[in-house]
Every structure is written in C-alpha cells, then in structure tokens.
Amino acid sequence: MPMALSWSMRRQLLYYIVAGVACLIILVAGWKTFFTHTPTCNDGLKNGTELGVDCGGSCALICQAQARAPVVSWARAFKTDTGLYTAAAYIENSNPGAGARAVRYSFQLFDDKNVLVIEREGVADLPNMVLVPIVESNITVGNRVVARTLFSFADEPEWSRVPEKKPSVVISNQELEQDGSRISATLTNNSLENIKQLVVIAVLFDAQGIARGASKSTVSTIAKKSSQPVVFTWPTGVPNIVRAEITVVPAL
Structure with a gap:
C-alpha cells in the first residue's frame, strides 16, 4: 500500500504547487505583454499595418521612405529700404493630405561675387497646401547689394497626415x-x-x-x-x- 504523506511533506508539496502556479501566471502575463500586445503608433515597434517603426499604415506619421522632400519653387530677396531686404520663397508640398511641424530653414543672401552677405534662420510649419510661402523681413545688409538668394531646410521634415x-x-x-x-x-x-x-x-x-x-x-x-x-x-x-x-x- 502506498505510504501516507506526512504533514510536513504535504505542506512542502503545497508550497511547490503554489509557487508553480505563481510562476505560470507570471510567464503567461509576460508572454501576453511582449508577444501579444495591441500594436500602437508609439510603441517603438514595427507592427500592425505599419510600413516602418511607428509610421505608415494606420499611423498619422508618414515614413521617410514614402515621403517626398519639399521642393523650393523659387527664392528671392527684395530691397525694401536702404540696407534692408525681405526674403521670400515658395515651397512645394508634394505630400497630398500631409503637413510638417516646426521645420527649421535658412535664407542665404549672396552678392554679385557669390560671397555670402547674411544668413537668416527661422522655423515654419508646412501645412497641407500645394504651395507654402515663407517670408523673412527686415534683413539688414549694411552697404552690401544682394544678387542671389538660396533657401534650404536644416531638418528633414517629419510629415504627418492632416485631416482635410x-x-x-x-x-x-x-x-x-x-x-x-x-x-x-x-x-x-x-x-x-x-x-x-x-x-x-x-x-x-x-x-x-x-x-x-x-x-x-x-x-x-x-x-x-x-x-x-x-x-x-x-x-x-x-x-x-x-x-x-x-x-x-x-x-x-
């Protein structure tokens, strides 16, 4: 006949069972957390319908690989008074339905010898528009004469879908x-x-x-x-x- 378990052995066995169940619960919870969590657009992972990490698919952020760089249609500087100029540019947004926030840019003004006269930096939003005008006024150049203007972005814009x-x-x-x-x-x-x-x-x-x-x-x-x-x-x-x-x- 099987030997009956002593009280101390039964208690020890109970401890093992409880510890095993607790470990199982922890393992199941961990598996759900790391392997079956609901995909979001800010979890630092490429999952769900995303085309990249937290971008594309159902996410508002457009992946850099799918985004088109803005195009400078033209950039010019206009003399407004003695030693003062206003610089302007038209920027083409080739990402329909998308915009970019707080993009850093610069206007560089050159003389007729292609020597830099002055650089003016700024920050602008690029809204959901085909052509976006950007203007910087009251640019002081002293006695210099501006012959050419260059506009450029200091950052790669991060495009996000903008509701129509x-x-x-x-x-x-x-x-x-x-x-x-x-x-x-x-x-x-x-x-x-x-x-x-x-x-x-x-x-x-x-x-x-x-x-x-x-x-x-x-x-x-x-x-x-x-x-x-x-x-x-x-x-x-x-x-x-x-x-x-x-x-x-x-x-x-």
Missing part, C-alpha cells in the same frame, strides 16, 4: 494699388471659433510671373463669424506689378 478641412478664412475684396505700394483685402472667419495668430502673406508678381515683392502680417485675432481688413504696404512702391497673391498660412 474646408478653408475657415476666406479672402475677398482684394485691391492692389497701380504703383505696387499697397494691397488690401478682407479676411472673413467662417468658423465657430476665434482664430488667433493668423499668418497672412502677400507676394507681388510682374507680367512674366516673377516675384518682385513680399510681405508678411500676423493677425492677432479674428473673432468667429466676423471679418476684418488686412493691409500690406511698400513705402517706395514696386513698379510693373500686374497681380498679387495673398495666402493664409494655417498653423498645424
């Missing part, structure tokens, strides 16, 4: 003075929220479509369902201007 929105600010009543000294327009906020720190940029073009002047204005507040004027001026005028483009640059 109808324009909440409409531009109307645009009027350009014949001597190119002033352009005015009306901004209408059609949304149900106040809009603050709205960036508005105006660019002047000649008959050949070449930019001849640019200016930037930041409107502090436009109340919901209201309108207000915006005015850009060039004190000395800009000759031979045939059209102007006013662009509202939304923040991301």
Whole structure:
C-alpha cells in the first residue's frame, strides 16, 4: 500500500504547487505583454499595418521612405529700404493630405561675387497646401547689394497626415494699388471659433510671373463669424506689378 504523506511533506508539496502556479501566471502575463500586445503608433515597434517603426499604415506619421522632400519653387530677396531686404520663397508640398511641424530653414543672401552677405534662420510649419510661402523681413545688409538668394531646410521634415478641412478664412475684396505700394483685402472667419495668430502673406508678381515683392502680417485675432481688413504696404512702391497673391498660412 502506498505510504501516507506526512504533514510536513504535504505542506512542502503545497508550497511547490503554489509557487508553480505563481510562476505560470507570471510567464503567461509576460508572454501576453511582449508577444501579444495591441500594436500602437508609439510603441517603438514595427507592427500592425505599419510600413516602418511607428509610421505608415494606420499611423498619422508618414515614413521617410514614402515621403517626398519639399521642393523650393523659387527664392528671392527684395530691397525694401536702404540696407534692408525681405526674403521670400515658395515651397512645394508634394505630400497630398500631409503637413510638417516646426521645420527649421535658412535664407542665404549672396552678392554679385557669390560671397555670402547674411544668413537668416527661422522655423515654419508646412501645412497641407500645394504651395507654402515663407517670408523673412527686415534683413539688414549694411552697404552690401544682394544678387542671389538660396533657401534650404536644416531638418528633414517629419510629415504627418492632416485631416482635410474646408478653408475657415476666406479672402475677398482684394485691391492692389497701380504703383505696387499697397494691397488690401478682407479676411472673413467662417468658423465657430476665434482664430488667433493668423499668418497672412502677400507676394507681388510682374507680367512674366516673377516675384518682385513680399510681405508678411500676423493677425492677432479674428473673432468667429466676423471679418476684418488686412493691409500690406511698400513705402517706395514696386513698379510693373500686374497681380498679387495673398495666402493664409494655417498653423498645424
């Protein structure tokens, strides 16, 4: 007949069983944590529908391999006063439905001997727009004369999908003075929220479509369902201007 277990042996066996069950629970929990967790777009892993680590697929962030670099359509500097210039560039966003936040850039202004006169750095959002204007004003060059302008990005933009929105600010009543000294327009906020720190940029073009002047204005507040004027001026005028483009640059 089998020998009956003593009380101490039964207690020892019970301890082993409890310890074994506890280890099993820990192993199962660990396996679920490391091998069967729900994929997210910030877990540092390439999983789910992602095309890269936390990018592509269902994630808002677009993988660098799938993103297209922004293209500088043109960059120019315009003399606005003695020793003062304004630099402007049009940037092509070739990523439909996507934008990039806080991208560092620089304007480099050169003289006719291709010697650097000055460099101006800045930061800008690249919203979900085909053409994004960027303007830097009040660039002091002393007695130097600027002959060429180079625009470049210091960072590789990180593109993310941006929800499509109808324009909440409409531009109307645009009027350009014949001597190119002033352009005015009306901004209408059609949304149900106040809009603050709205960036508005105006660019002047000649008959050949070449930019001849640019200016930037930041409107502090436009109340919901209201309108207000915006005015850009060039004190000395800009000759031979045939059209102007006013662009509202939304923040991301």
